Amino acid sequence: MKHHATDAHTLVAAYALGALDDAERKDFDAHLRACEACRQEAAEFQATTARLAAAVAQPPPAAAKAQVMAAIDEVRQLPPRIPAPSAAPVLGGILRRRAVPLALAASVAAAALGGVAIRQTQNGQDLEQQARQAQQQLDAVSAVLAAPDARTVHGKTANGALTTVVSSEQQNKAAFTAANLPAPGSGKTYQLWLDHDGTMRPAGLIDHDGTVLLTGNPADAGAVGLTLEPAGGSPQPTTDPLLLMTLPA
């Protein structure tokens, strides 16, 4: 194992120089995903080899541009890569260690990753920022699930979705997961609420199956609510709650 790690590390330069064969390159790509230090070094080496490329730059034939511009009309752009390939096992591992029922573990992990995947395929304004936010959210959700004082409540919405809230008083955070949530309909969204002694405070939006971190102050809240609201959400609920889950005191 140690030998392998050392060996992989000496290959960073060969990797950046494009001097690995196909199989080695694939192995090394996998190694990079798990090795932050190697990624940093590979990035620096690739910036260096890019200078070697720039040093021999020369203009392509003028006709090439028109051909490329015409060709891309027929070429479908790939969606961004899901930023956290290592998140699923980590999340699963945490949940199993904490002996949360396996079905919940699976549904939370699948929903969390599903949510990330769906957000990732939107061609939004700032994909990179979205990726970062998704990663941060995933990290925050993992932290809540792994918290030593995490408490879990299950519920079912009036329109048939299965929901779970995992909250941690220590972290003052709560994660909400929905499965089989019907589409909210055009111009509408589901909105989460935290019940503070009868006052409903907005706690975030969710419009498809997945896991979201509740915004606000769950430690002081008595319950989590869900309503259907106009897109963008409302300052106060405008429809009857589809769900009201009492949080553990």
Added chain:
Amino acid sequence: MDAPPPDGLTRPPLRLFPTAGAAQVNQPIPFGTRGPADHAGTDLSDVMHQVAQGDKRAFSVLYDALAPLVFGIVVKVVRDRAQSEEVAQEVMIDLWRQAARYRSEAGAVTAWAATIAHRRAVDRVRSAQAAADREHAQAAREHTTAFDEVTEQVETRLESEQVRRCLRGLTELQRQAVTLAYYRGLTYREVAEALRTPLPTIKTRMRDGLIRLRDCMGVTT
């Protein structure tokens, strides 16, 4: 200074002429006009965002900025000009296809494009080589004689002046290991064979050679 004019006649006071329409002398050069040498890639990363959203006008800008870099390294590795034109076009189309997968925290746009271009060029060369596997080792040996020419062919623009100077700062073996791999598309095994040097030594020379180049060029990510 305030001496009266020798003819004693009064003259209109000196004044600055309006320079509208005339080029100003010390106008700063806006970003994005430096061409592929702009390895900082700050401006290009914004362009990439737009390309990732299917913006063809942004892609046209990206093409102008990256095509010389892409074509240059492809020609260097592939050598054959007709094939290089084909590969370079494939690379440019691939940049369009993969635009949403570019992540600025993993490096500059130029580094991303150079990696994709180099990889494609190397794939082309190696698949051709695979067909002539027997002559393979011999071909690799021939590369050694061509290596001096590699460093000499490096162009004399501002960017490459620095690269040339930095390459000269390497040991002979470091420079051969780096240039045979990058400019000739050899694997490190082939480099080891061509230079008749043990594999671990080649891996180490590639590594300390790149470290020295990186530091010489002041590369940051």
